[in-house]
Amino acid sequence: MKTSRLRYVWILVMLGSLLLFQPNANPAPAVQANNGNVLVNGDFEVEDPATHGFIWFPPNHFLALNWYRWWVNMPAANTMIPEYDDMRPGTLRWPPYSGWHAQVYFKWGANYQAGIYQVVENLTPCVPYEFSMYVNSHGNAGTVPHTRIGLDPQGTQITRDHVYNDLIGGQMPPLTAWSAEQTILTTWERLATTAEPLGTRLTAITYANPSYTGDQDAWYDTWWDNGALVQVGFPNGKLPEPTSWNSSYINSASVQYTFDGDNLRLSWNTTGPASTQVWYQTMSTAQITTPPPMSHTMFLPLIMRADIWQATALNPTPTTSHSVSIPGMQSLQSGDKIIVRLLSRHPTADACVTEGYGNIEIVKP
Ligand SMILES: [Ca+2]
Numbered sequence: 001m002k003t004s005r006l007r008y009v010w011i012l013v014m015l016g017s018l019l020l021f022q023p024n025a026n027p028a029p030a031v032q033a034n035n036g037n038v039l040v041n042g043d044f045e046v047e048d049p050a051t052h053g054f055i056w057f058p059p060n061h062f063l064a065l066n067w068y069r070w071w072v073n074m075p076a077a078n079t080m081i082p083e084y085d086d087m088r089p090g091t092l093r094w095p096p097y098s099g100w101h102a103q104v105y106f107k108w109g110a111n112y113q114a115g116i117y118q119v120v121e122n123l124t125p126c127v128p129y130e131f132s133m134y135v136n137s138h139g140n141a142g143t144v145p146h147t148r149i150g151l152d153p154q155g156t157q158i159t160r161d162h163v164y165n166d167l168i169g170g171q172m173p174p175l176t177a178w179s180a181e182q183t184i185l186t187t188w189e190r191l192a193t194t195a196e197p198l199g200t201r202l203t204a205i206t207y208a209n210p211s212y213t214g215d216q217d218a219w220y221d222t223w224w225d226n227g228a229l230v231q232v233g234f235p236n237g238k239l240p241e242p243t244s245w246n247s248s249y250i251n252s253a254s255v256q257y258t259f260d261g262d263n264l265r266l267s268w269n270t271t272g273p274a275s276t277q278v279w280y281q282t283m284s285t286a287q288i289t290t291p292p293p294m295s296h297t298m299f300l301p302l303i304m305r306a307d308i309w310q311a312t313a314l315n316p317t318p319t320t321s322h323s324v325s326i327p328g329m330q331s332l333q334s335g336d337k338i339i340v341r342l343l344s345r346h347p348t349a350d351a352c353v354t355e356g357y358g359n360i361e362i363v364k365p
Contacts, residue, residue: 062085106220120155120203136225238277238311269321277314333364338362341357343355
């Protein structure tokens with residue numbers, strides 16, 4: 001009696017630990033926390049009400065909502081259109097990286113140059129966005145996945161529509177910023193790349209062009225999941241340094257400043273819409289006195305002091321009329337100097353550039 005009760009307890013413990021430690025026993029769909037992710041359906045979990053999954057497209061493909069297919073079809077080079085599918089529960093391609101769905105495409109006997117993409121709208125020009133996605137590549141041992149992800153800063157629609165999926169012109173947009181390539185098989189690996197929109201759109205692109213040389217029949221599988229596109233800051237919160245501190249893009253005649261309580265308010269105009277930042281440093285009258293002759297051992301501290309520009313928080317909203325407040329003026333004494341540099345970043349045809357104007361020396365009254 002006692003033995004059978006013990007056995008019963010033991011079985012319960014075994015069952016419990018199986019449920020606890022089976023890695024993919026019953027994964028719940030990922031929480032749809034946005035965390036600033038502006039990619040639509042980046043984790044492929046949005047289900048079409050009609051199919052309770054992906055959308056069907058000819059010839060017999062399943063595609064995640066809000067995404068397009070693209071491919072290069074070159075039968076003479078044995079580069080063919082892959083099959084697109086949803087990584088549904090219970091299929092050979094289970095489990096996805098997160099939740100119940102991921103986008104997969106695959107091919108037997110021929111390789112492919114193909115992927116999916118999404119044009120993301122309503123973005124802020126000339127601030128960096130990071131695009132990341134997880135990829136898992138399969139094939140014969142020795143297969144090179146050649147998978148990567150890209151961001152086109154021009155936001156190009158790279159195919160015509162859901163019917164014509166050939167990459168327009170057979171070429172990716174020329175300014176596309178590519179991640180490093182995945183180099184290993186059968187492992188979920190996070191790829192990432194960064195770009196600044198030249199307008200208000202970015203195109204997020206996944207790419208695979210696997211290859212295999214060997215005795216076996218070639219087969220390729222590319223799995224994608226958990227894409228995200230997130231606005232990220234510039235390093236140290238500072239705009240990239242301009243090539244000139246005397247840019248005519250900043251109208252020097254428009255520069256105005258005024259002391260207002262604890263703040264120094266600055267304003268200026270630019271010839272086109274651009275973002276807004278000020279770099280500054282303060283010098284007390286005591287610091288400006290001529291230093292005594294110094295030995296070479298003082299060289300390093302002097303250099304470090306030369307680059308102690310503080311930066312105001314970047315205002316990324318494009319405008320031609322800029323204004324910035326620098327706090328902390330009440331702690332300065334009359335006669336102290338504030339050295340100021342004005343910066344505005346804006347798009348040109350093929351890149352974002354920072355315009356700079358300075359130094360402007362302002363003396364506290
Ligand atoms: Ca997923």
